[in-house]
Amino acid sequence: MAFGWIDERRRARHRAGLVRTLRPRAPGSPLLDLAGNDYLGLSHHPEVVEGAARAARVWGGGATGSRLVTGTTELHTELERELAAFCGFEAALVFSSGYAANLAAVTALAPHGSLIVSDAGNHASLIDGCRLARGTTQVVAHADPEAVGKALRSHEGPAVAVSDTVFSVDGDAAPLAALAAVCREYGAGLIVDDAHGFGVLGEGGRGAPHAAGLAGAGDVVATLTLSKSLGSQGGAVLGPARVVDHLVDTARTFIFDTGLAPASVGAAFAALRLLRGEPERAARVRAVAGALHAGLTAAGLEAVRPDAAVVSVRAPSPERAVRWAAECRAAGLAVGCFRPPSVPDGVSRLRLTARADLSGEQIERAVRVIGETRP
Numbered sequence: 001m002a003f004g005w006i007d008e009r010r011r012a013r014h015r016a017g018l019v020r021t022l023r024p025r026a027p028g029s030p031l032l033d034l035a036g037n038d039y040l041g042l043s044h045h046p047e048v049v050e051g052a053a054r055a056a057r058v059w060g061g062g063a064t065g066s067r068l069v070t071g072t073t074e075l076h077t078e079l080e081r082e083l084a085a086f087c088g089f090e091a092a093l094v095f096s097s098g099y100a101a102n103l104a105a106v107t108a109l110a111p112h113g114s115l116i117v118s119d120a121g122n123h124a125s126l127i128d129g130c131r132l133a134r135g136t137t138q139v140v141a142h143a144d145p146e147a148v149g150k151a152l153r154s155h156e157g158p159a160v161a162v163s164d165t166v167f168s169v170d171g172d173a174a175p176l177a178a179l180a181a182v183c184r185e186y187g188a189g190l191i192v193d194d195a196h197g198f199g200v201l202g203e204g205g206r207g208a209p210h211a212a213g214l215a216g217a218g219d220v221v222a223t224l225t226l227s228k229s230l231g232s233q234g235g236a237v238l239g240p241a242r243v244v245d246h247l248v249d250t251a252r253t254f255i256f257d258t259g260l261a262p263a264s265v266g267a268a269f270a271a272l273r274l275l276r277g278e279p280e281r282a283a284r285v286r287a288v289a290g291a292l293h294a295g296l297t298a299a300g301l302e303a304v305r306p307d308a309a310v311v312s313v314r315a316p317s318p319e320r321a322v323r324w325a326a327e328c329r330a331a332g333l334a335v336g337c338f339r340p341p342s343v344p345d346g347v348s349r350l351r352l353t354a355r356a357d358l359s360g361e362q363i364e365r366a367v368r369v370i371g372e373t374r375p
């Protein structure tokens with residue numbers, strides 16, 4: 001029977017504790033949310049919601065076409081200008097998601113005959129970019145510029161190194177300055193995914209490349225998502241104008257995808273304005289992450305010191321991670337639960353995300369619930 005094989009796969013995932021469940025959120029949920037990625041607490045900000053509503057009223061419910069046909073409104077280009085200026089890059093291009101932005105950057109910048117050197121801890125969207133690219137991919141040890149140099153040394157022709165700036169599983173930061181230095185030594189480009197750094201790291205949240213002095217460099221391209229710090233939806237690639245022009249001409253996830261919905265553009269635009277006007281939000285989310293880590297460690301839990309907003313706590317097995325997260329939820333706390341295959345090292349974790357709008361009392365409550373429900 002067609003698709004009959006799926007049942008056995010599902011049973012195998014069940015036995016391994018790897019079945020996934022959708023949990024629709026109710027409006028105004030009483031849960032304390034440490035699972036979402038609304039780092040700056042902007043997704044419900046009245047100006048962000050109004051930005052979405054205004055854009056929908058002016059431009060309609062959808063972009064109506066791909067970016068090169070009817071899907072580019074004046075609002076899209078205005079957002080691109082502001083994103084590039086804020087983060088310190090020459091140009092920016094907005095996509096319908098961060099996932100699409102990553103596929104575009106990697107595939108368009110790694111042509112046939114090129115080498116892609118990819119960190120073993122990279123996000124799935126970068127990995128998929130490598131899989132789709134015509135170049136050859138070499139996966140290297142996590143956060144290891146020396147390994148990147150070794151891979152680049154033995155290749156002739158175009159090459160790029162690809163890395164998250166802040167890794168989504170453990171929340172640790174990549175050694176960006178060292179990566180850029182080694183790429184320069186071998187004339188390679190550097191593509192960094194700043195999904196978890198933008199809005200959190202760097203002066204006023206300008207992102208990890210800005211913090212590392214790499215923003216605007218001719219050999220550095222950054223990608224980001226509008227769905228985390230900006231509380232909206234969509235993604236972007238930032239870099240030299242020649243790279244952005246090349247993406248417009250060649251990136252399939254730009255050319256063959258409907259443009260980002262105007263409401264998402266309007267929300268992102270309003271959130272960016274708020275971030276620009278209230279730079280303390282970035283410092284606050286880092287402080288909240290530090291307080292969560294300090295509390296969890298004091299409670300005897302094995303938490304990774306966060307370099308940005310993601311705080312990861314180790315769990316003994318996939319099944320117990322799932323049970324732990326469920327017990328947190330029953331106690332009023334929503335936390336993320338990462339299990340294989342979403343974790344490169346096979347270690348399951350609870351994954352907490354700090355938010356700039358969490359109070360001291362909420363941080364204490366979160367730490368208490370996680371400690372009391374530990375396996």
Ligand SMILES: Cc1ncc(COP(=O)(O)O)c(C=O)c1O
Pocket residue numbers: 097098099100102123125164168193195196225226227233234235
């Ligand atoms: C590191 C990283 N890159 C890219 C993405 C994809 O971004 P988007 O959700 O906008 O597609 C995510 C997660 O969503 C992420 O964590």
